[in-house]
Each structure stands twice: as C-alpha cells, then as structure tokens.
Amino acid sequence: DVKVTQSSRYLVKRTGEKVFLECVQDMDHENMFWYRQDPGLGLRLIYFSYDVKMKEKGDIPEGYSVSREKKERFSLILESASTNQTSMYLCASSLWGQGVINEKLFFGSGTQLSVL
Amino acid sequence: AQTVTQSQPEMSVQEAETVTLSCTYDTSESDYYLFWYKQPPSRQMILVIRQEAYKQQNATENRFSVNFQKAAKSFSLKISDSQLGDAAMYFCAYRSRGNEKLTFGTGTRLTIIP
Numbered sequence: 001d002v003k004v005t006q007s008s009r010y011l012v013k014r015t016g017e018k019v020f021l022e023c024v025q026d027m028d029h030e031n032m033f034w035y036r037q038d039p040g041l042g043l044r045l046i047y048f049s050y051d052v053k054m055k056e057k058g059d060i061p062e063g064y065s066v067s068r069e070k071k072e073r074f075s076l077i078l079e080s081a082s083t084n085q086t087s088m089y090l091c092a093s094s095l096w097g098q099g100v101i102n103e104k105l106f107f108g109s110g111t112q113l114s115v116l
Numbered sequence: 117a118q119t120v121t122q123s124q125p126e127m128s129v130q131e132a133e134t135v136t137l138s139c140t141y142d143t144s145e146s147d148y149y150l151f152w153y154k155q156p157p158s159r160q161m162i163l164v165i166r167q168e169a170y171k172q173q174n175a176t177e178n179r180f181s182v183n184f185q186k187a188a189k190s191f192s193l194k195i196s197d198s199q200l201g202d203a204a205m206y207f208c209a210y211r212s213r214g215n216e217k218l219t220f221g222t223g224t225r226l227t228i229i230p
Contacts, residue, residue, distance in 0.1 A: 031216050040125070042207060042222035050216060058217070090161065094216070105153075105218060107161035 003027070006091050006108035013115050019078040021111050023091030030095060032074035033105070034058075034066065037088040046089075049074055081115045088112050118143045120210050122221035129198045130229050136183075137193045137224045139208030147213040150184065150191045155205040155223075164206070167191065195226075203228045 007022035025032065031050050035043040035058075045058030047066040055066050063085060067075040074093075078085055091108040119142045129135035141150070152164040167175045167184050175182050179199075183192045195202055208221040 033217070035220075040222055042120075042122075043220040045217055045219075048217055088159070090159075092161075104163050104166075105161070110159040 004091055004093055004106050004108040006089075006111050008111050009109065011111055011113045013078075013081050013113065015080075015082055015115055017078075017081050017115075019081045019113070019115075021076040021078075021089050021091075021113070023074045023076070023093075023108055024072050025074075025093040025106065026072065027093060027095075027106065028071065029093035029106070030071070031093060032068065033092040033094075034064075034074065034076045035090045035092065036060065037090055037110070043090065046076065081113075083115050086113060086115045118145075118210050118212065118219050120208050120219050120221035122208055122224050124224045125222070126225045126227070128227040128229055129195075131198055131200060133198055134194060134196045135198055135226065137195075137206050137208075137226065139191045139193070139221055141189050141191065141208070141210050143189070143210065143212065145212040149211045149213070150182075151209040151211070151218070152180070152182070152191075152193045153207045153209060153220075154202075155207065156201075156203070161207075165193065198228050200228050200230065202226060 004025045034046040037043050048056045049068045065077045089111045092105040094105050121140045148169045150167045154162045154164045165177045165180050179196045181194045205223045207223045209218045211218045
C-alpha cells in the first residue's frame, strides 16, 4: 500500500525556534508538495519539488524553506517560527507527467503545529 | 491565476438522503482536471472522484457523481444514499494539464444526521 509519512502528528514550538517538518514517501514519486491548511482558507501550497534538489515556490512561501536531498524525503523548514505559522501542514506526493496515473495526489496524515 | 470557490462552508443531510456540494472555478485554460477530495476526522485526504475537462460525460464512482458544466465553470458533487462515514471535509481542486500543482477550494464540512 502506498504511503506518505509525516514525522509528527502534533508539534508544539516556541516563537523564534527553528522547526523541521519531515515527510517521507515510499512510492518513488518525483513530485512532492507541502500544503498548509487553515479553517476557511482551505489548502494553500507552500512549496513544491519535482526532483531532488529542485524546488519551486507555491502561493505562500514567505517564512518557509524546503530541502530535498533524497527523492523520498521532503523537509519543510520554519527558520524562525512565528504564531501566525500555527496551522495544519500536509505533505503530498505524485508521479510526474501527463498520464492518467499521475493525476492523484497521495497525502500524509498531517502535522498540527502550534507555535506559542 | 486559477481560483476555486466553494460557497458552502457547512452542509448537513439526513442519512440515506442525497446532498449536493457546490464548486466553481476560474481559469483561462481549456484542458484541465477537476477533483473532489474527502478529509475525514483522521485527516487522511482521500480522492473521491475526478473529471477530465475534455470529457463531456460526468464522472461517477458508486454513490458519488459530479455535475460538470464547463461553460459555467461549475463542478458540483452529488452524494446519494448518504452514510455516516461520508461525514468529512470535502475539497474541490483544479489542475491544468502540464501543471503539476493542485489548487484547492476552501472546503465544505458535511455532517450526516442519523
């Protein structure tokens, strides 16, 4: 069964801390995504990676960075956490390409981050 | 930029009844895909149904079907014979062909009344 694993289900951090959110997929997918989910705002794309060491900004990249050193792992980094980054963070992966099979995103179970 | 709008933040339906969730989108593209994702309390996002814009026939998956109106840029989800397990957040999403990224709507929380 396909799997996208996020390292933490719940996380509590202090303002100013450096925070790492980790995501691992076991499907050999080229694409990996980080979304942020907030009530009334839906899912908003933070960053996207289509290959190792490749990244592309999404709609709300400010305050975040990412790292993809290996194909299966995509990390989201909050350099200096702030209270407005309290949110649910969802990682997803998909195959790259135009075919039918790659139309589906596979999601992790999310990390609920609270910044105090 | 493409936008996806879900105008119903919350909906409720009696068990075994039918409910329709609304979604509209804005795009200048002619070739794209539309999706409905379900997020139950477990938070695990699940693909419910997808529609390719060049196909006129509405997609159907068991109790789930869509009403795709390309000219009106409307993509509603109909759930027939609602079950307690259908209770979840439902997100409408759009992706243009050639673009790997999905744009999501704000979601509709569906409650099933026993």
